[in-house]
Amino acid sequence: MNAIMGPTGCGKSSLLDLLADRKDRQGFEGEILLNGQIRTHNYKSHVGYVVQDDIVCGNLTVKENLMFSANVRLSTEYSTIEKSLDSSMARSVMECLHHLSRTGCTIVFSIHQPRYSIFKLFDTLFSLSAGRCTYHGPTDSVLNFFSSVGFSCEEHNNPAEFLLDVTQGDRQQPSTQQQNNIAFNEEHS
Template sequence: MELVLSPRILFLDEPTAGLDSSMARSVMECLQKLSRTGCTIVFSIHQPRYSIFKLFDTLFLLSAGRCTYHGRTDSVLNFFSSVGFSCVEHNNPADFLLDITQGDRPQLSAQQQDDIAFNEESS
């Protein structure tokens, strides 16, 4: 219903919740097309599969209420690799990022903690 008004910004909470993987991808593809028309879309999503993850332009990752990454999706793996966390080939980047931000990682050095805590890449 809100889309009829052609909003400039759209906030969505879990737009794929309760959908099977095929429908979830269809919804996200529609949202991506809408974003290409000038609409800014901000949404929360948990554990997207890779085909959905690669549709994202920008990520804002939180861990314990703090920003751990804000920037372009195509730069996120390079960023985490630069601070010592490399994604294994063929691993879903979304799963890798979830593991890193939720603490499933080796002990961080003080420098790695600073690098992650203060990353605010420009989009």
């Protein structure tokens, strides 16, 4: 499962729109490949896209919209997503998607601030800040990466919350003087 994370307005939805061919690519450079190949004309028949607002029909519940989408796009084995997307059921939906990703389906989604139990289900993470990639790689390496560039996550902090703090600028790298003060205090305590 591939998660795209970042603060509001960083470009998550725009990136997904481009990947799903739902946005005019005028002014953008680069190629979008599917399994290493240029996309074919029937690309959209292989891609499912669920938007954040009115999923399919505003008169249906989230559960009904998910069931409809699953029944249309997925095999019957995976068409039993019967949980709503309130916070208490989000993990169930994510576990279902995680299981589906293990069958060879690529799952890419945008998520703002998942709880830790959901965050640890991600295989890879693409972190954005102001339209720029701040990290792309295995989820289990993200904290080591940010630590190597001066941003350390506290022991009991949710890595997703930490990442959001860093990408929206709520965390500052320690200055050289602060680092020297910390080292001095550690040596003399």
